[in-house]
Amino acid sequence: MMLIEETAVPLAALPVDEFKAHLRLGSGFAEDSLQDAVLESFLRAAIAAIEARTGKILIERGFSWVLTQWRDQAGQALPVAPVRAITEVVLVDRGEAEEVVDPALYRLDRDMQRPRLRPVGTLLPNIPGAGSVRIGFIAGFGAGWGDLPSDLAQAVLLLAAHYYEYRHETSLGEGCMPFGVTSLIERYRTVRLFAGGAV
Incomplete structure (x- = not known):
């Protein structure tokens, strides 16, 4: 079995402005210290991590x-x-x-x-x-950021901010995800009732 992503999340669908506001509220960064390309990469990483953990595609x-x-x-x-x-x-x-x-x-x-x-x-x-x-x-839930359920959208911002804050940290364990993020996405995780069997 092989799943191939044929199209990428479009740049227009990424909540870069919301992410900038989220970081300013949490850390007090100045506007000119934020680089869009870096923020986009953390948002894409957070989306990919949450999709992998939940089996839900966020952006169509x-x-x-x-x-x-x-x-x-x-x-x-x-x-x-x-x-x-x-x-x-x-x-x-x-x-x-x-x-x-x-x-x-x-x-x-x-x-x-x-x-x-x-x-x-x-x-x-x-x-x-x-x-x-x-x-x-x-x-996907929809073509735009506004189509996401609010808890999943918040989870992406929290995880992207976590990646941003710890971008120089190399000792975090593989699969590390903050508790606040896991609690927001828990209800979206696919429940597998039969080990390896059809569900």
């Missing part, structure tokens, strides 16, 4: 997911949420020849925890032997 963008077999041919759970649309399902054989699956044969089962690609009939199409299937989709 395109993804493709490659599988060599269905976990459940009656409905394949997608790796992230919320998914807004399926853009393509493509079967790829061992010789790399592609066959686009008719969109009338599948549908998106929307869910905030575990969206699924479902067949319109009984089963999803067979994946060619030694081949794969590529699922293209659009995921």
Whole structure:
């Protein structure tokens, strides 16, 4: 399985001005000491960390997911949420020849925890032997910063500020995330009920 981010978070969607205000309130930095490119990088890092921890895509963008077999041919759970649309399902054989699956044969089962690609009939199409299937989709709460739930938006600002404040610190453990951030994102984390099984 391989999840590929086809489009990046656009610069216009990053809350650089809100982040500047957040840092000034917390630290009293002067306006001219803030560099936009540096702040953008910390915001992108915070967004990526929160998306990885929760399995939720914050800002809308395109993804493709490659599988060599269905976990459940009656409905394949997608790796992230919320998914807004399926853009393509493509079967790829061992010789790399592609066959686009008719969109009338599948549908998106929307869910905030575990969206699924479902067949319109009984089963999803067979994946060619030694081949794969590529699922293209659009995921995210929305195209702009204002589309995020307020607690997730606050978590991004808190984590980006943490990264900014400790940008020269090299002794922090891997995966270090402040308690305030973890408490804000906890309810968005995907609950896995069956170890390794379909959910």
